[in-house]
Amino acid sequence: MLTGHAADTLQAIRQRGTLTWGADAEGGAPYVFIDPQEPTRMVGFEFDLADALAAKLGVKARLVQNSWDGLVPALQRGNFDIILNGLEITDEHRQQIALSRPYYAYAQQIVTRKETTGLTKLTELKGKAVGVLAASVAQRLLEKMGGADLRVYPGNVESFRDLNNRRLDAVLLDLPIAIYYLTKEPGLVASGAPFELGYYGIGVRKTDGKLLEALNNAIEALLADGTLQRIYSKYQLWDERQAKLASYHEEPLVSQTPVSALRDWRKYLPLLLRGALVTVEISSLAMILAVAAGLMLALARLYGVAPLRWLAATYIEAIRGTPLLIQLFMIYYGLPNVGIRLDAFTAAVLGLGLNYAAYEAENYRAGLEAVPHGQMEAALALGMTRAQAVRRIIIPQAIRIIIPPVTNDFIALFKDSSLVSVITMVELTKVYGMLATTTYDYIGLGLMTAALYFALSYPASLLADRLERKLRYGLHHPR
């Protein structure tokens, strides 16, 4: 729902009787999440807080789902009135939007497996595999410190899973999340004391001064009348740090010129290129796997004995009929349950390669079937075995037929490789996302990223074109 930017948002909220608030309920406990006991209902301390705030404004609260690292741009384009979702009061955020007085004081917490020792301080995380939530304070802290093997996750559940699976040595995250998940993870513990105090504030557009004032007043009132303490205690989140909420003073913001990635391309291009290299590595290896496995599948489906034929057909239909994203999740997070623990790179290549193998198999089958029946007959009549005939007569002719669809698939795979960021691979699109969410230069970085994708995929098209022309066997070029 779009609300007017320049108009008085507070008045608009009162008129329509609802306060829309943006948050990400995916893996969002204890902030806002689906009640595990009653999946049709939302709960969470921010969910309760939104209701309490709305009541103070005399309206109802309505949640608008939005991915967490896209909340700020979504607010700016008017998708909702406020952000209420563990948004840290940082100078970076304050450059983009206005933030209310804090409603919660949080800290960073290291979480490890029970048996792990010696990982109690930030500096002790150097050289360790550490999981963090994308675009979180924890990520920025570790990046600033350097030296840790940083793994970036789209949600919290996944990083805890990998900690249990021993892919990680530790997870660094906001204390409230740690408190909530540690009650559900008997094998994990909070390691060392919380550190790096910070505050969550409500995000509003910079033009909404009146709304900001009303929210500040509402927070103050909720703090004074004990509502905040009641809500936080319900989720075991009230601690001694919250005493600081009343005495909070905002530091003056040193205004910075907005980042322009195009102007500072020397700074950003190397980062994007590093991501592009990962993209090229993953897609090339995945394509090699897809071509090889696809050919096996197609041959099995066309020339195999009955059970083999049936197996190949089932594989192709099952893979084509289910989303790649789910297959990646199952390979990376599901297989450890049966004792197969692949690193993210291998899982990414396998996931993409085995998925595209199904599409390649169908391309090849179509290509092989398009070769006239008489070709096989002529080869057999000359005494060739079926295998010799397929390899020397049928496949070479099928190749020319399948070049266009296979090229198409390779380019599609190249772009689909961005999906592997869900299993912690930092490839081109992920680098773009990470840079964009900190600089907010979605357009400049987007143009650079798109140009990189194009620069990498266009030569593949040209090459395929040339190959296709070369394989015309004199059909259009009499000597």
Add this chain to the structure above:
Amino acid sequence: MASTILVENLTKSFGANRVLHGISLEQDRGEVLILIGPSGCGKSTFLRCLNQMEPMDSGRVTVAGISFEAKAGPLSALERQQQRKLRTLAGMVFQSFNLFPHLTVLRNITEAPIVVRGLHAVQAEEKARALLAKVGLADRANYYPAQLSGGQQQRVAIARALAMEPEVMLFDEPTSALDPELRDEVLNVMRGLAREGMTMIVVTHEMGFAREVGDRVIFFDQGLIIEEGSPEEIFTQPKKERTREFLRKVLAKTT
């Protein structure tokens, strides 16, 4: 004289449709056999059963000493090997040429000798060039099939089959897909082969060629051999009414 081909009681059905009703036949070395008959009479199927392109329902085929018996179910490795041996002994020329479009004329001819017989590439090429000269296409070795006329393609196909040094050549309507003016160049090559003493079975509608080159003419109809004899006997004084009727129709068409 030992027979090059011996067919005993060959039957073949496609589903409920019986195409060959127990055909038996013997062919001497160097004999040119012409199969004629209305379309759908089973003469092409008979030829395809000879080199095992179609599995037989029952009966036995012997080509140059290699025997093959009808069998239900999949073949053993040994039987498949036997089948391939038989195919190399019986060279096949198809109505639609079936040249390999991705290979040059030369490689069309050398491919099977190299792959199947393990011939050295140099020898295979030498032999291929000799065969191309024989079919009058020495200057077309590096062309692709698509760059040749139909008649030239069929001559390459004959050279390709000859490269395997077969004991017998099977021609399945070799000129039917060609324009009339291109037929002679193919028929001339076949005449030459017959003169050299090649054992041949030719399914054809070219009655002039049949009369001129054939040692024996066999008239097929409805899956049976109706009549056989010398070209003179069949074309001038056929004994059976069906043969007479067929020849009347065919000769009326060509004149």
